[in-house]
Amino acid sequence: MGTTIFVAAGGSRLTVIVGRSTRRYWPRYICRLETGIVSNFKRIVMESFIETIKVLNGQFCNLDAHERRAKATAKAFFGKSLAWEVGGMVVPTEMCSGVVKCRVVYDSEVREVCFQPYVMRRIGSLRLVNGDGVDYRYKSTNRSVLARLLEQRGACDDVLIVRDGWITDTSFTNVVFEDAGGGLYTPDTCLLEGTRRQSLLDVGRIQARPIRVEDIGHFQRVLLVNAMIGLEDAIRVPVVNIMK
Incomplete structure (x- = not known):
């Protein structure tokens, strides 16, 4: 397993931890124990959120x-x-080559920053799953609702979540549908308004529109995009590989 560099913010100190573990929470516990501030333990029950930022050759x-x-x-x-000071951080030397994932965990303050080499997932098929009632408009570290939906993928590689008949997202990306003429359309009913999706909308490279399950057959393929994956390197899944 590759090296992960954690930068854990706690109390008045910033602790850099280099190791091979990728367990989600141990860096935060180390941070709390090192600060010696008992009140910090109340953060365990405070809801926390995440930003995943692409770092390319050392640049955010x-x-x-x-x-x-x-x-x-x-x-x-x-x-x-x-108080967001991520942009002022120096990317660790070991993480200044190629594509790196920077993971920022925060609640009322930034609690943890972690750098890890990025490995693209291989997704060749998607299963439609019912996500009625799912609300993931904020990028929470609690992904249990998405994990439960992902368990329904069967032999497919990931899920395409449907809410009240409308297409939303996969378990880890926004989606962009491509038609035969090269038109690119993203559902306006996404679960999470991703930063990559929004930047593509802002420059007019994609358009937002309602897309229902029955509309899928009008497209050639679906492109999976997120902060780490742009249109040029998007995961492409033919619509014939979207299973019900």
Whole structure:
């Protein structure tokens, strides 16, 4: 397993941890134990959120969009502005080559920053699953609702979540449908307004429109995009590989 570099913010210190573990929560516990501040343990029950940022050859990508979303989320949940200093961080030397995933965990403050080499998933098929009632408008670290839906994928590689008959997202990406003429359309009913999706909308490379399950056959393929995956390197799945 490749090296992961954790930068855990706690108390008045910033702790850099280099290791091979990718367990989700141990860096945060290390941070709390090192600070010695008992009150920090109350954060365990505080809802936390995540921003996943692409780092290309040592440079943060689309950082302003991530900052805006994180600050809006902190304001909505905690009623205060988030002190966001990620852009001022120096990317660790070991992580300055190629594509790296920067994972920022925060609640009312930034609690953890982690850098890890990025490995693209291989997705060749999707299964339609019922996500009625699912609400993931904020990028929470609690992905249990998405994990339960993913368990329904069967022999497919991932799921395409349907809410009240409308196409939304996969378990880890927004989606863009491509028609025979090269038109690119993203559902306007997405679960999460991803930063990559929004940047593509802003520059007019894709258009938002309602897409129902019965509309899928009008397209050639579906492209999976997120902060780490742009249109040029999107995961492409033929619509014939979308299973009911």
